[in-house]
Amino acid sequence: MGARLRFANAGFDYHFAIRSEERRPMIPRTLFSPEHDTFRDSVRRFMQTEVVPHDERWNEQGYVDREVWKKAGGNGFLCASMPEEYGGAGADKLYSVVLMEEQARANCSSLGFGLHSEIVAPYLLHYGSDALKKKYLPKMAAGEWIGAIAMSEPAAGSDLQGVKTSATRKGDGYVVNGSKTFITNGWHADVVIVVAKTDPAKGAKGTSLIIVDREMKGFSKGKRLKKVGLKGQDTAELFFDNVEVPAENLLGAENNGFVYLMQELPWERLQIAISAVAKCEAAIGWTSEYVRERKAFGKPVASFQNTRFKLAELATETQIARVFVDKCIELLLAGQLDTATASMAKYWATDLECKLIDECVQLHGGYGYMWEYPIARAWVDARVQRIYGGTNEIMKELISRSIGLGS
Numbered sequence: 067m068g069a070r071l072r073f074a075n076a077g078f079d080y081h082f083a084i085r086s087e088e089r090r091p092m093i094p095r096t097l098f099s100p101e102h103d104t105f106r107d108s109v110r111r112f113m114q115t116e117v118v119p120h121d122e123r124w125n126e127q128g129y130v131d132r133e134v135w136k137k138a139g140g141n142g143f144l145c146a147s148m149p150e151e152y153g154g155a156g157a158d159k160l161y162s163v164v165l166m167e168e169q170a171r172a173n174c175s176s177l178g179f180g181l182h183s184e185i186v187a188p189y190l191l192h193y194g195s196d197a198l199k200k201k202y203l204p205k206m207a208a209g210e211w212i213g214a215i216a217m218s219e220p221a222a223g224s225d226l227q228g229v230k231t232s233a234t235r236k237g238d239g240y241v242v243n244g245s246k247t248f249i250t251n252g253w254h255a256d257v258v259i260v261v262a263k264t265d266p267a268k269g270a271k272g273t274s275l276i277i278v279d280r281e282m283k284g285f286s287k288g289k290r291l292k293k294v295g296l297k298g299q300d301t302a303e304l305f306f307d308n309v310e311v312p313a314e315n316l317l318g319a320e321n322n323g324f325v326y327l328m329q330e331l332p333w334e335r336l337q338i339a340i341s342a343v344a345k346c347e348a349a350i351g352w353t354s355e356y357v358r359e360r361k362a363f364g365k366p367v368a369s370f371q372n373t374r375f376k377l378a379e380l381a382t383e384t385q386i387a388r389v390f391v392d393k394c395i396e397l398l399l400a401g402q403l404d405t406a407t408a409s410m411a412k413y414w415a416t417d418l419e420c421k422l423i424d425e426c427v428q429l430h431g432g433y434g435y436m437w438e439y440p441i442a443r444a445w446v447d448a449r450v451q452r453i454y455g456g457t458n459e460i461m462k463e464l465i466s467r468s469i470g471l472g473s
């Protein structure tokens with residue numbers, strides 16, 4: 067049965083908690099128009115009707131149904147910021163922000179929509195030929211084809227210069243060989259941006275981005291990886307065995323892949339920060355609700371000074387994160403978000419998310435460790451936010467460079 071009933075059985079109305087979080091006094095957000103708010107309502111409804119009821123089953127099976135991708139596409143929730151001529155809605159990035167925030171608040175980590183719509187699709191839009199955009203983006207916007215990006219390899223994650231996957235020129239195209247791991251949407255993936263060496267002797271300057279799709283011989287998927295959290299997300303290994311790829315599937319110029327990765331990373335990192343802050347806000351909502359209802363020593367847990375002070379501290383830190391991340395979104399919209407600032411947002415917001423959710427688990431007592439409770443799910447999902455998208459240590463490297471330290 068659906069998650070809603072399970073939470074209700076545990077004496078806890080999950081959806082009420084989502085609403086209650088909005089009652090907290092906050093510095094008003096100024097980013098969104100009434101149209102964005104209307105869109106938010108419809109995304110929230112979609113999460114409640116098409117996602118939350120299936121989430122437990124997706125967690126158990128280790129992947130979401132393809133059907134939900136098609137439904138999301140049908141509602142205009144995929145690739146919303148892509149131009150209409152390529153199947154998108156031509157929407158501004160704030161609509162994408164709304165989608166990420168609502169998914170975080172619904173606490174359903176199984177969906178890889180953000181990576182598909184706001185990481186994979188932008189590479190195609192920014193560096194793909196018109197033919198490539200027409201070939202892949204409309205199918206992605208409809209949810210018919212699912213996108214992934216394959217950078218990491220078993221022996222190369224933080225150090226992408228160490229990528230071994232190769233794309234060797236052969237006649238009119240490339241032959242791709244190698245393997246990737248930890249790939250989000252990997253098991254479902256129909257179209258993959260592969261980071262490959264086109265000139266291995268040149269290191270980062272010999273790296274290119276090449277599109278491989280499901281119809282190409284020699285492209286295969288490994289097992290779905292069993293993870294601590296994100297249990298319904300089909301993270302997988304990918305294998306490329308003499309995959310013949312036409313030259314037109316190269317994104318941008320040959321050997322320029324690293325430049326493109328650097329250009330796109332600030333937005334990718336900000337997306338992680340956006341979901342982290344939304345999750346912090348939701349966690350405070352769930353926890354405030356819980357401590358008001360739960361009694362110990364004959365009174366609500368909320369009446370203990372420790373509980374109130376702890377939640378006051380967490381609400382303060384979340385507010386600080388919210389203001390900073392909203393400012394970063396503003397900079398992004400103005401085309402001014404730099405690498406160091408995006409790295410600060412990613413590292414600080416995800417560190418906060420892990421600390422905050424752990425404190426909230428503590429305030430739930432034993433129930434915080436029970437899978438039926440949203441805080442337990444948020445706890446296992448949060449940990450990876452400090453690892454993927456560039457580890458928080460790599461974020462600090464980038465920040466230190468911006469203040470004139472390091473290489």
Ligand SMILES: Cc1cc2nc3c(=O)[nH]c(=O)nc-3n(C[C@H](O)[C@H](O)[C@H](O)COP(=O)(O)OP(=O)(O)OC[C@H]3O[C@@H](n4cnc5c(N)ncnc54)[C@H](O)[C@@H]3O)c2cc1C
Pocket residue numbers: 215216217218221222223224225247248249250251293296301450453454455456457458459460463
């Ligand atoms: C659930 C999940 C989903 C993912 N999705 C994707 C995806 O869709 N596509 C994709 O390509 N990858 C994906 N990844 C991979 C992810 O981006 C990498 O795991 C991450 O970049 C870290 O690389 P690594 O695992 O090789 O760790 P390593 O690079 O081996 O790092 C190990 C430790 O060393 C530290 N370290 C490394 N270098 C330095 C340094 N210079 N200074 C200080 N400390 C350092 C790291 O911070 C870390 O603590 C995903 C990972 C997970 C877990």
